[in-house]
């Protein structure tokens with residue numbers, strides 16, 4: 001039986017690079033479900049790829065709407081019984097020109113609660129040797145957070161739902177204007193990325209506890225700096241930035257190794273980044 005993969009946010013940016021790369025690596029026995037949110041981008045994403053082998057099927061998914069994730073899961077599980085690779089890549093953008101109060105809720109809803117819902121619906125259907133990747137960032141490390149906040153993200157003891165509660169409380173703090181005095185960093189991307197990495201670590205912990213014999217891998221990745229519409233407003237010099245395809249290559253290289261060594265970790269360019 002061929003491999004089955006699902007990528008969210010696959011119509012542009014890193015997600016599209018990942019789609020291009022998987023399209024090269026997979027064979028005609030395999031199928032890639034291409035998760036896109038904006039319907040007008042659906043066909044564009046598919047048509048611009050020269051199909052070198054795998055079947056590509058575009059499915060609508062808005063990760064801020066749990067029912068759309070569930071619907072994709074049902075489609076895939078009914079057809080294939082499970083899934084080999086899930087890449088939770090979709091992410092809302094933020095702008096340095098918009099007050100954090102006005103963008104934090106949508107950002108966390110998409111990037112954190114979205115990643116949670118992806119894990120909730122797909123983790124139970126990972127096939128043997130299946131892989132679940134949360135695209136996060138090197139900013140998703142406790143190194144970037146003041147010490148008194150570290151225990152909120154204790155990945156040894158917390159549940160996925162407890163991380164959601166912490167992120168909900170964080171939204172409230174930002175909206176109330178108390179986040180800075182509570183010690184949270186100014187850039188809302190940092191707590192969000194830490195929350196995402198915590199989800200991957202906790203999901204991997206539970207997977208190891210409950211399904212060790214399935215040899216599945218759940219981990220977070222940082223793609224490094226990638227030249228996309230999302231990153232450009234935050235970095236003046238993009239000369240060093242990778243193209244989405246180049247960044248995707250680093251991630252796909254990981255997939256060609258024994259991925260169980262990465263489970264529960266945050267990985268960049270094939271190496272683990274420290275959590276604290």
Ligand SMILES: NC(=O)c1ccc[n+]([C@@H]2O[C@H](COP(=O)([O-])OP(=O)(O)OC[C@H]3O[C@@H](n4cnc5c(N)ncnc54)[C@H](OP(=O)(O)O)[C@@H]3O)[C@@H](O)[C@H]2O)c1
Pocket residue numbers: 008009010011012013014015036037038041061062063064065089090091092093110135136137138222223224225226227228229230231
């Ligand atoms: N770029 C970098 O330098 C960099 C560095 C470190 C980490 N990352 C991480 O890499 C990931 C991808 O970043 P990127 O730079 O490629 O961003 P991007 O260019 O903004 O692409 C984001 C993708 O997510 C989709 N999306 C947004 N909201 C969605 C939702 N509610 N449901 C489903 N899809 C949604 C977008 O679709 P639409 O076209 O419909 O908006 C788009 O396809 C993010 O997690 C980001 O934090 C990026």
